[in-house]
Amino acid sequence: MNTLLELLEQDCTQPPAQLAAQCGMTEAQVKAELARMENDGTILGYQAVVDWDRVNRETVTALIEVKVVPQSINGFDRIAERIYQYEEVESLYLMSGSFDLTVIISGRTLREVARFVGERLATIDGVTGTATHFILKKYKEKHLVFRPREPEEREYIFT
Amino acid sequence: MNYDSILNQRIQGIKPSGIRKFFFLLEEMTDAISLGIGEPDFVTPWHIRDAGIYSLERGHTKYTSNAGMLQLRREIAAYLKRRFDLDYDHNSQILVTVGGSEAIDLSLRVLLNPGDEVIVPAPSFVCYGPLTEMAGGVPVYVELKGENQFRLTAQQLREAITPKTKALVLPFPSNPTGGIMERADLEAIAQVLEGTDIMVISDEIYAELTYGQRHVSPANLPSMYDRTVVVNGFSKSHAMTGWRMGYVCAPKPIIAAMTKLHQFGIMSAPTTSQYAAVEAMRNGDPDIEHMQREYDSRRRYLVEQLNRIGLECFEPKGAFYVFPCIRSTGLTSEEFCQQFLMEEKVAVIPGNAFGPGGEGYVRACYAASMKDIAESVRRMENFLVNLRRRQGKQD
Numbered sequence: 001m002n003t004l005l006e007l008l009e010q011d012c013t014q015p016p017a018q019l020a021a022q023c024g025m026t027e028a029q030v031k032a033e034l035a036r037m038e039n040d041g042t043i044l045g046y047q048a049v050v051d052w053d054r055v056n057r058e059t060v061t062a063l064i065e066v067k068v069v070p071q072s073i074n075g076f077d078r079i080a081e082r083i084y085q086y087e088e089v090e091s092l093y094l095m096s097g098s099f100d101l102t103v104i105i106s107g108r109t110l111r112e113v114a115r116f117v118g119e120r121l122a123t124i125d126g127v128t129g130t131a132t133h134f135i136l137k138k139y140k141e142k143h144l145v146f147r148p149r150e151p152e153e154r155e156y157i158f159t
Numbered sequence: 160m161n162y163d164s165i166l167n168q169r170i171q172g173i174k175p176s177g178i179r180k181f182f183f184l185l186e187e188m189t190d191a192i193s194l195g196i197g198e199p200d201f202v203t204p205w206h207i208r209d210a211g212i213y214s215l216e217r218g219h220t221k222y223t224s225n226a227g228m229l230q231l232r233r234e235i236a237a238y239l240k241r242r243f244d245l246d247y248d249h250n251s252q253i254l255v256t257v258g259g260s261e262a263i264d265l266s267l268r269v270l271l272n273p274g275d276e277v278i279v280p281a282p283s284f285v286c287y288g289p290l291t292e293m294a295g296g297v298p299v300y301v302e303l304k305g306e307n308q309f310r311l312t313a314q315q316l317r318e319a320i321t322p323k324t325k326a327l328v329l330p331f332p333s334n335p336t337g338g339i340m341e342r343a344d345l346e347a348i349a350q351v352l353e354g355t356d357i358m359v360i361s362d363e364i365y366a367e368l369t370y371g372q373r374h375v376s377p378a379n380l381p382s383m384y385d386r387t388v389v390v391n392g393f394s395k396s397h398a399m400t401g402w403r404m405g406y407v408c409a410p411k412p413i414i415a416a417m418t419k420l421h422q423f424g425i426m427s428a429p430t431t432s433q434y435a436a437v438e439a440m441r442n443g444d445p446d447i448e449h450m451q452r453e454y455d456s457r458r459r460y461l462v463e464q465l466n467r468i469g470l471e472c473f474e475p476k477g478a479f480y481v482f483p484c485i486r487s488t489g490l491t492s493e494e495f496c497q498q499f500l501m502e503e504k505v506a507v508i509p510g511n512a513f514g515p516g517g518e519g520y521v522r523a524c525y526a527a528s529m530k531d532i533a534e535s536v537r538r539m540e541n542f543l544v545n546l547r548r549r550q551g552k553q554d
Contacts, residue, residue, distance in 0.1 A: 002456045011529065018533055021463040022456035158182065158285070158512075159197035159334075159400075 004033055005042075012046040051138075051146050059106050060134060061090070062113045064121065066101040067129040076100060079126045088116050099131070110134070173289045178493055178512045185506050192531050192538075194523040195506035197334055197480065199398040201453075201526075203435070204446040207397060210438030211431045219430055225422040226414075227255025227406070228433050234440035235406055242444075243366065245378055245389065247408040254417050255406050255428045255436075259364045259392040261421070262407035264290050266360045266388045267326070269416040271296040275325035280311045281514030282482075283330040284362070288514065296325065302516035305484060308473055309338030313347035320351070326358040329377060332365035335513045335522035336482040337475020342375045349383050359387045364405075365478040367396040367447050370455050374477070378408075385410055395479075396447050397439045402432040454479050457525040457532055464536040468543055479526040482510065486519045488546060496521055502545070503538035 004023050007014065014022075020030040037043045052059050071078045076094050083103060084092045091104040103121065107113040117132050138146050163171065176182070185195060202208075226232065232249035239245040247253050256262040263286060267277065273295040279287045281300045288298040301319050303309040316327065329348075331340045340348075352359070359377050366374040378387040392405030405428075407417060439446075458475065465472040465483045472483035485495045492509035500506055510517030525532055 002452050007456065014529065014533075018460060018529070021460035022529075024459060157196055157198070158176070158508075 004030065005037075008043070008046075049142050049144050053138075053146070058108055060108070060110055060113055061104065061106045061138075062117075063133045063135060064103040064105065064117060065099040065131040065133070066103055066121065066127060068100045068126045069128055070100075071126055079124065082124050083121065086116070086120060088113075099129075169293055169295075173292055176285065176512055178509050181493055181497055181500075181509060181512075184497065184500060188500060188504060188506070191500060191504040191506050192527075192535055193506045194525070194527055194532070194535055195508050197522075197524050197526070198400050199395060199450065199479070199526045200528060201398040201450055203397065203399050203402070204439075204443065206442060207399070207435050207439045207446075211402075211435035214431055214434030219434060221430065223255075223427045223430050223433055225427055226253070226418050227428055228430075228437070231255055231433050231437050231440070234437055235408075238440045239389075239391075239408065243374065243376055243379070245376060245408070247389075248411075251411045252414050253406055253408050254414050254421060255404070255433060256392075256421065257405065257425055257428050258394060258403045259362065259390050259405040260286060261425065262390040262392070262405045262417075263287065263360065263362060264294075265417040265420055266390065266407065266409075266413075267291055267294040267296065268420060269413060270294075270326055270358055270360075270388075272325070274323060276321060276323040278316065278319045278324060278327045279514070280315075280328065280330065282309075282333075282335055282510055282517035282520070283328070283513060284334045285513060287328045287330070297323075299324070300515045303336065303338065304516070305473060305520075308476075309333060309336035309482070310340055310344050311348065312344075313351050316348055316351045320355070320357070324355075324357050326360055327352070329359055329361045331361075331363075332369055332374065332477025333480075334365065334478050335480050335508070335510065335517070336520075337478050337480045339369055339372075339374070339477040340377075341372070342379075345375060345377050345380055345383070348377070349380050352386065353382060357386065359383060360390065361387055362390045364390065364392055364395050366391060368451055368454060368479060369477045370451075370458060371476060388413060393436055393439055397443050398446075398450065399432075399435070399439065402435060403429060404432045404436045454526060457527075457529060460529070461523070461525050461532055461536070465539075468536070468540040470539070470543070479524055481523050481525060482520050483523070484520055488543070489550065490546075492518055492521055498546070499539070499542050503542045505535045505538050 002023055004019060007019050007022055016030045017027045020027045068079050070076050080092055083089060088105045088107060089103055090106055093102045095102055105113060105116060117130055122130055232253045235253055236247050236249040239247055267290050271294040275296045276299045277291045277296050279298045279300050280303050291298045299319055301315050303311060361377050363376055376389055377383040378389050388407060388409040390407050393399040461481050462472050462474055465481060470483040470485060472481055475481055488495060492511050496507055496509045508522040510520030510522060
């Protein structure tokens with residue numbers, strides 16, 4: 001049996017009654033659980049995964065490796081907070097390995113992204129270096145594959 | 160040429176499914192949502208597909224031994240022990256077949272003499288009767304009842320046995336009903352068979368898909384082990400229908416006879432599929448559990464919804480089918496399915512396609528996406544509302 005969170009992660013547009021039946025809860029219980037988890041931040045939000053290449057909107061996405069000198073008080077968190085305040089920042093992760101933070105940002109043009117890195121990111125206190133990688137093509141995100149479904153050609157099988 | 164006089168009389172005697180007209184209709188309705196096909200909607204897990212591809216890259220393109228690759232038989236034996244507590248010797252008691260279907264065919268052909276009777280509980284998967292007839296036997300159908308949760312009772316079995324009875328088919332977990340046989344049910348069956356030479360062909364292709372309890376094989380009962388042929392495969396447990404990978408386990412002399420027939424008719428099961436199957440046995444348990452959980456979620460939803468909209472539906476504890484009773488609509492199974500398909504474009508299968516006892520029911524397969532299932536329920540409700548309105552006007 002799937003838990004409520006697993007079901008939501010697969011498809012958050014399912015109505016509460018449908019979720020309830022699948023995970024063996026009542027509709028009222030599901031509604032209460034959802035409210036609780038939305039309040040305490042377990043569920044951060046509900047979003048669609050969009051293939052922007054299929055509509056007329058130019059976007060560029062970049063993954064930026066950032067090296068920082070951690071601040072004495074809150075370590076990396078303080079710098080991270082300064083970075084994620086920017087609207088452009090889609091995701092931000094603290095990393096192990098040869099650099100410290102991964103910043104994923106989207107902009108309309110290459111120049112917009114470059115400007116963000118040069119003017120905003122690199123100038124933050126404690127940031128000692130950046131390496132910007134532009135994403136050329138998205139294949140898969142959140143378990144979903146960026147590919148139109150192939151038409152299935154099959155006879156009816158009686159099984 | 161008069162092919163009627165040329166073709167084998169037995170195959171001519173086997174009637175095509177009575178609901179062929181419905182299937183023709185289905186084939187033309189390409190835009191319908193299908194809850195009709197009994198097949199996992201999952202693609203074979205990648206690591207299993209990759210193992211098949213890798214075997215091709217390494218050039219494993221030849222026959223394997225007739226009984227199937229030794230390493231695969233070893234893995235099957237370990238799997239059956241690990242997951243069902245069944246003991247089979249990989250050297251002499253396991254044969255790898257082309258799907259569970261070949262295993263059923265072989266079982267019947269090595270057991271039956273002309274005129275031997277085979278008890279077939281129904282409604283059930285459609286192959287047992289025709290394959291029995293082709294093997295020279297006579298199918299004896301026993302109608303399973305909704306009020307017994309479509310289980311075979313000791314009483315029903317006792318009444319069906321004659322001096323000619325050679326074998327009993329136990330198709331559980333069941334396609335199309337979703338019914339299962341629990342240990343106590345099997346013990347009652349075992350008691351009836353005690354002292355007879357009746358063999359049991361246990362089709363356990365859905366063994367991994369039970370909800371709330373683990374599957375029990377008749378071969379788990381000590382008194383049944385020597386009379387049981389266990390048929391299983393990878394199609395349903397690992398979403399591998401197209402690979403055609405099955406296997407059969409039985410006492411040594413029976414496997415020896417089957418291997419003889421298999422080596423003449425088939426040679427060996429597909430090699431690529433066998434390599435993929437080895438990977439499925441070694442590292443596929445989490446896949447099984449993942450798919451089982453998924454099906455269980457959809458099952459709960461569908462059963463609850465069907466009951467809500469007024470189609471009485473007993474809780475299926477196995478496989479991936481629901482088998483609601485549609486008698487309250489006043490329609491036959493076939494009328495129901497045809498009208499539902501034409502009006503709402505959703506395909507479900509008339510219960511009478513699965514033999515005696517299926518009339519009055521329809522089969523819906525919930526190995527479909529939650530979106531399709533939810534949409535089908537919405538359309539089913541719509542269909543029922545319209546139907547009742549029409550019937551109200553007629554009265």
